[in-house]
Amino acid sequence: MILLPCAWCGSRDASEFQHVGEVIPRPNPAAASPAQWRGYLYLRANPCGWTTETWYHRMGCRRYIKVERHTETNEVRAVHPTEVSASRSSQDQPPEASGAPAREARQRR
Numbered sequence: 001m002i003l004l005p006c007a008w009c010g011s012r013d014a015s016e017f018q019h020v021g022e023v024i025p026r027p028n029p030a031a032a033s034p035a036q037w038r039g040y041l042y043l044r045a046n047p048c049g050w051t052t053e054t055w056y057h058r059m060g061c062r063r064y065i066k067v068e069r070h071t072e073t074n075e076v077r078a079v080h081p082t083e084v085s086a087s088r089s090s091q092d093q094p095p096e097a098s099g100a101p102a103r104e105a106r107q108r109r
């Protein structure tokens, strides 16, 4: 079992989440070539090691988080909330952003 520490809900089983994919910087729309767009849309590094991914807590708070995860061991070393959209209020900040102690990332097999 893999535990993912949600920035808002705490550690939860990975089955509550949907894996969205690797975090890839978006190319500049005004200057990107078709090859750059194709790479952004379809090509993934899929490393054996540390990667930053986006996960969606579909069975919990229904928010997105960025997770730094080792793809071989499933160890999680950091979790960050994604940027808050304009429709969310400042009260929607995760506990870590409000000064509460950060939750420890845990992982079990």
Ligand SMILES: [Zn+2]
Pocket (backbone or CB within 6 Å): 006, 007, 008, 009, 010, 057, 060, 061, 062, 063
């Ligand atoms: Zn959550």
